[in-house]
Amino acid sequence: MQICNHKVVSLQFSMSNDAGEVIDSSDDGDALLYLHGEENIVPGLELALEGKSVGDKLKVTLDAADAYGEIDPSLVEVVSAEMFEGVDNIEVGMEFEAEMPDEDELQYVRITEIDGDNVTVDGNHPLAGMRLHFDVTVEAIREATEEELEHGHVHGGECCGEEDCCN
Numbered sequence: 001m002q003i004c005n006h007k008v009v010s011l012q013f014s015m016s017n018d019a020g021e022v023i024d025s026s027d028d029g030d031a032l033l034y035l036h037g038e039e040n041i042v043p044g045l046e047l048a049l050e051g052k053s054v055g056d057k058l059k060v061t062l063d064a065a066d067a068y069g070e071i072d073p074s075l076v077e078v079v080s081a082e083m084f085e086g087v088d089n090i091e092v093g094m095e096f097e098a099e100m101p102d103e104d105e106l107q108y109v110r111i112t113e114i115d116g117d118n119v120t121v122d123g124n125h126p127l128a129g130m131r132l133h134f135d136v137t138v139e140a141i142r143e144a145t146e147e148e149l150e151h152g153h154v155h156g157g158e159c160c161g162e163e164d165c166c167n
Contacts, residue, residue: 001141003052005037008154010140011049016133023127031139033154040153042067045134052138060134068127075123076112083119090114098123 003009010031015024026032034040036049044066048058064070084090092114097106098121113120148155 001053003036003049003138003141006144006149007036008142008144008148009034009036009049009138012137012139014135018131023132033156035144035148035152035154038152045136049136049138054138054141056138058136060136062132062134064129064131067130067132068125071124071129076120078118078120081117081119090119
């Protein structure tokens with residue numbers, strides 16, 4: 001069986017930056033499971049895995065645009081510390097869910113700088129703007145269940161947390 005849309009893929013992987021520092025990996029042999037074709041992993045890696053089979057090993061280098069995207073300056077904003085009412089100690093690195101003014105969805109933002117009452121928040125993914133290197137081994141491929149196809153992601157032993165999902 002080859003990797004193609006609507007297949008559940010199990011991978012062992014390591015992801016590093018240009019300096020060779022490992023940023024993420026499949027921990028203790030626990031594989032990464034994803035539903036191919038549903039944008040559950042970065043686009044460049046999904047494209048590189050298309051057509052691969054169990055046992056295939058590959059090294060993939062992705063520019064930022066094919067990984068977590070380029071840095072979007074419009075997602076960086078300076079806001080008043082008053083926006084964090086109820087938070088006792090605001091610190092760089094803290095992450096929050098923020099409601100977007102003209103959208104119905106939440107966006108995750110991270111505090112990148114604090115200057116008095118001015119707090120800089122960044123809605124870019126923490127790995128945006130970075131070239132990434134993947135070392136991947138395909139462990140298993142299987143057909144997705146109807147429920148997985150309906151929800152657009154792999155279901156395992158735990159609920160995914162979506163309303164009415166996994167029931």
